[in-house]
Amino acid sequence: MVNGIDNIIFDLGGVILDIDYQKSTDAFRALGIPDFEKEFSQAEQSRFFERFEKGEASEQDLFDHINNISSVPLHSQDIIQAWNAMLLRIPLRRLQILQQLQLHYNTFLLSNTNSIHEAAFNRMLKEVCGFQSLAVFFDKVYYSHYVGMRKPDTIIFRKILDDHQIAADRTLFIDDSPQHIASAASLGLKTLHLLPGMTIEEDVFRSKNV
Numbered sequence: 597m598v599n600g601i602d603n604i605i606f607d608l609g610g611v612i613l614d615i616d617y618q619k620s621t622d623a624f625r626a627l628g629i630p631d632f633e634k635e636f637s638q639a640e641q642s643r644f645f646e647r648f649e650k651g652e653a654s655e656q657d658l659f660d661h662i663n664n665i666s667s668v669p670l671h672s673q674d675i676i677q678a679w680n681a682m683l684l685r686i687p688l689r690r691l692q693i694l695q696q697l698q699l700h701y702n703t704f705l706l707s708n709t710n711s712i713h714e715a716a717f718n719r720m721l722k723e724v725c726g727f728q729s730l731a732v733f734f735d736k737v738y739y740s741h742y743v744g745m746r747k748p749d750t751i752i753f754r755k756i757l758d759d760h761q762i763a764a765d766r767t768l769f770i771d772d773s774p775q776h777i778a779s780a781a782s783l784g785l786k787t788l789h790l791l792p793g794m795t796i797e798e799d800v801f802r803s804k805n806v
Contacts, residue, residue, distance in 0.1 A: 603766060604697060605769045620680075627674060655711060717730075735760070
């Protein structure tokens with residue numbers, strides 16, 4: 597158990613879902629886009645990708661955007677495959693920990709994501725444990741492309757606090773991006789920055805702590 601905490605907000609990529617941004621960068625480079633990291637990385641995204649993650653741009657808009665920056669015409673399926681290359685795996689042990697935590701805390705998932713990635717990690721989840729959606733592991737899931745907001749904007753943290761009438765100082769936010777951690781901390785949330793090499797199953801919620 598974590599002292600002084602009633603609520604836990606989890607990031608998805610890099611916390612629940614293993615990801616590697618470089619794999620998508622490499623995949624797009626192979627397709628003829630040598631500097632995709634200037635468009636999308638963990639640290640920052642171009643204005644288009646911010647709009648895509650907020651649901652303001654469609655999947656067709658993504659295909660058009662990628663083709664506009666590509667040196668050769670690309671088929672939509674090739675773009676989807678490269679875009680999803682960063683999504684690696686969802687370890688079963690993490691899902692088991694989430695189930696245990698639900699017995700003791702109000703738990704929430706907060707992710708900057710998009711419709712293509714959602715379809716991909718839902719397929720991954722079904723292969724791992726048979727469930728259709730991550731929603732079964734949380735009290736509420738907040739995906740940026742549904743709520744029209746994204747981290748690090750403080751408004752998305754305020755929405756979770758307000759929606760559930762929970763106190764910031766009784767809430768722990770776990771994320772692997774420092775800019776998101778800083779935003780949550782500015783509102784008084786307790787934070788845990790999951791550094792490279794750290795995992796929630798080995799470094800945060802070992803069985804004796806859950």
